Amino acid sequence: xxxxxxxxxxxxxxxxxxxxxxxxxxxxxFVFVVGPSGAGKTTLTxxxxxxxxxxxxxxxxxxxxxxxxxxxxxPYLRRTIGVVFQDFKLLPDRTVYENVAFAMExxxxxxxxxxxxxxxxxxxxxLKGKETAMPEELSGGEQQRTSLAxxxxxxxxxxxxxxxTGNLDPTTSWGIVRLMEEINRWGTTVVMATHAxxxxxxMQKRVIALSEGRVVRDEERGVYAHEARYLGIRRA
Amino acid sequence: MGYAVREALRxxxxxxxxxxxxxxxxxxxLVCLAAFYLVSANIRHVATILESQVEIRxxxxxxxxxKRVEDIRETIAGYKDVLSVRYVSKDDALRRLRQxxxxxxxxxxxxxxANPLPASFEVSMKSxxxxxxxxxxxxxLSGVESVxxxxxxxYRLLLVTRVFRVTGTFLVAALAVATVVLVSNTIxxxxxxxxxxIAIMKLVGATDSFIRAPFVLEGLILGFVGAGLAxxxxxxxxxxxxxxxxxxxxxxxxxxGSPLLDRLTAILLLSGTAMGxxxxxxxxxxxxxx
Ligand SMILES: Nc1ncnc2c1ncn2[C@@H]1O[C@H](COP(=O)(O)OP(=O)(O)O)[C@@H](O)[C@H]1O
Ligand SMILES: [Mg+2]
Numbered sequence: 001x002x003x004x005x006x007x008x009x010x011x012x013x014x015x016x017x018x019x020x021x022x023x024x025x026x027x028x029x030f031v032f033v034v035g036p037s038g039a040g041k042t043t044l045t046x047x048x049x050x051x052x053x054x055x056x057x058x059x060x061x062x063x064x065x066x067x068x069x070x071x072x073x074x075p076y077l078r079r080t081i082g083v084v085f086q087d088f089k090l091l092p093d094r095t096v097y098e099n100v101a102f103a104m105e106x107x108x109x110x111x112x113x114x115x116x117x118x119x120x121x122x123x124x125x126x127l128k129g130k131e132t133a134m135p136e137e138l139s140g141g142e143q144q145r146t147s148l149a150x151x152x153x154x155x156x157x158x159x160x161x162x163x164x165t166g167n168l169d170p171t172t173s174w175g176i177v178r179l180m181e182e183i184n185r186w187g188t189t190v191v192m193a194t195h196a197x198x199x200x201x202x203m204q205k206r207v208i209a210l211s212e213g214r215v216v217r218d219e220e221r222g223v224y225a226h227e228a229r230y231l232g233i234r235r236a
Numbered sequence: 237m238g239y240a241v242r243e244a245l246r247x248x249x250x251x252x253x254x255x256x257x258x259x260x261x262x263x264x265x266l267v268c269l270a271a272f273y274l275v276s277a278n279i280r281h282v283a284t285i286l287e288s289q290v291e292i293r294x295x296x297x298x299x300x301x302x303k304r305v306e307d308i309r310e311t312i313a314g315y316k317d318v319l320s321v322r323y324v325s326k327d328d329a330l331r332r333l334r335q336x337x338x339x340x341x342x343x344x345x346x347x348x349x350a351n352p353l354p355a356s357f358e359v360s361m362k363s364x365x366x367x368x369x370x371x372x373x374x375x376x377l378s379g380v381e382s383v384x385x386x387x388x389x390x391y392r393l394l395l396v397t398r399v400f401r402v403t404g405t406f407l408v409a410a411l412a413v414a415t416v417v418l419v420s421n422t423i424x425x426x427x428x429x430x431x432x433x434i435a436i437m438k439l440v441g442a443t444d445s446f447i448r449a450p451f452v453l454e455g456l457i458l459g460f461v462g463a464g465l466a467x468x469x470x471x472x473x474x475x476x477x478x479x480x481x482x483x484x485x486x487x488x489x490x491x492x493g494s495p496l497l498d499r500l501t502a503i504l505l506l507s508g509t510a511m512g513x514x515x516x517x518x519x520x521x522x523x524x525x526x
Contacts, residue, residue, distance in 0.1 A: 049439075071444075072443070072444070075438075075441040075442060075443045075444075076441065077441070078438070078439060078440060078441035079440070079441035083439055089432075089435070089436055089439070091432070091433055091436065102436070102437075102440070103440040105239055106239075106437045106440060106441070106442035106446060106447075107440065107441050107442060108446065150440070154440070154441070
């Protein structure tokens with residue numbers, strides 16, 4: 001599903017965000033990307049949906065080297081990828097339903113498809129009954145569920161989450177992670193960049209750890225950190 | 237498409253102040269364009285009428301025998317640039333003068349006996365621009381006392397039209413630039429107000445053209461509405477002119493509004509819409525790279 005090979009990303013200000021990163025993620029996997037702030041997690045996710053181009057190396061998503069896409073092909077890549085963020089990125093002047101439908105409207109979906117799939121996505125994230133609510137009337141967890149509904153409404157093969165629980169309390173965070181696990185169980189590959197140690201430690205999923213732009217650890221059924229000193233100082 | 241229309245209208249409503257400003261400048265620019273167009277069309281019209289009336293007056297030597305008069309007439313009529321030749325006898329000339337003087341014709345009583353007015357030919361031209369050459373040729377004929385023609389006025393009018401059109405073009409061009417800049421600014425404000433939304437659109441895979449369509453449409457609508465207003469104003473103003481100017485200045489020929497205004501309306505709507513589209517394209521190019 002994902003194959004990074006010798007990926008280096010240097011920003012114009014000469015900050016090296018990723019250096020010589022290589023790994024593969026199989027279809028249907030659930031992967032945590034962990035590491036301290038500034039380790040390059042966000043940069044890594046942005047490469048996957050081609051928000052950024054690597055300085056060197058190749059980024060293959062679903063069999064396609066996204067670094068070789070023409071600009072006009074990028075939207076079609078993004079329709080196969082769902083993305084959620086720490087700050088939800090919902091449109092404040094639209095209802096839950098409209099926010100989710102928006103992702104389909106802008107891809108030129110027919111009205112029939114929209115009427116069929118939007119209620120499905122809203123129900124899947126457990127927001128049935130909240131269709132007409134505005135984002136400001138929702139709790140943080142409900143807002144993140146809305147953004148998850150938007151991410152999955154186009155049935156992506158890859159779901160990318162960049163610190164999706166960063167603004168949520170632990171209990172709500174668990175709800176979101178469980179939901180992502182369920183989406184993963186339907187066959188969607190999930191990549192989640194996170195600081196949330198407790199979640200990573202108890203989920204028993206693959207963990208790729210970054211530090212200063214390098215992969216320092218990549219293990220199945222991993223934990224957030226082995227060394228006690230990380231546990232001591234890493235509090236997001 | 238329905239999406240683009242909806243979003244464009246929504247954004248105009250939200251940004252109504254800038255929208256009104258854009259529409260007004262589009263309108264102002266086009267009203268100026270229309271004014272220049274109409275005025276220069278009318279000057280040209282007057283010039284054409286005058287030009288078609290270009291005539292050479294050929295005054296004959298006093299006491300010329302009728303055989304000679306007939307010879308001269310045939311010579312002149314033989315020139316290929318001449319349309320017709322009309323003989324005005326001394327008596328005809330006096331009668332005309334009396335007519336022109338109307339109620340003051342009594343003044344002529346003294347000269348009735350010894351009519352001092354010369355006999356003449358009125359030569360009208362097939363090709364008015366040749367009037368100078370023809371007049372020279374005629375002046376050389378024996379029996380011709382003098383020739384005169386009024387051409388200067390036509391020349392000057394055509395010159396005025398040209399100067400007028402050049403200044404008009406510059407002014408309209410300057411206004412057009414201002415209009416495009418203002419429309420472009422309006423669209424940029426919309427882009428700024430919706431940058432969040434645009435970022436999300438890109439994220440979920442909207443194509444560039446899909447993202448841009450509402451903004452281009454917004455520019456089009458602003459331009460079109462401005463042009464529509466300008467057309468209405470122009471039509472009303474020109475209708476007033478065609479009714480009232482002939483009343484005040486009877487000898488001034490004013491072009492009728494009918495075919496002229498329709499063509500002008502088409503020009504205005506087209507250029508207004510084009511300016512709007514161009515304005516929005518300008519900010520889109522600058523502010524929405526993927
Ligand atoms: N757009 C950018 N321009 C310049 N430097 C950036 C940019 N984005 C991130 N960085 C830098 O790259 C490094 C990695 O950042 P990031 O990928 O956001 O890490 P993380 O998400 O793990 O905190 C940091 O040093 C950060 O300051
Ligand atoms: Mg980050």
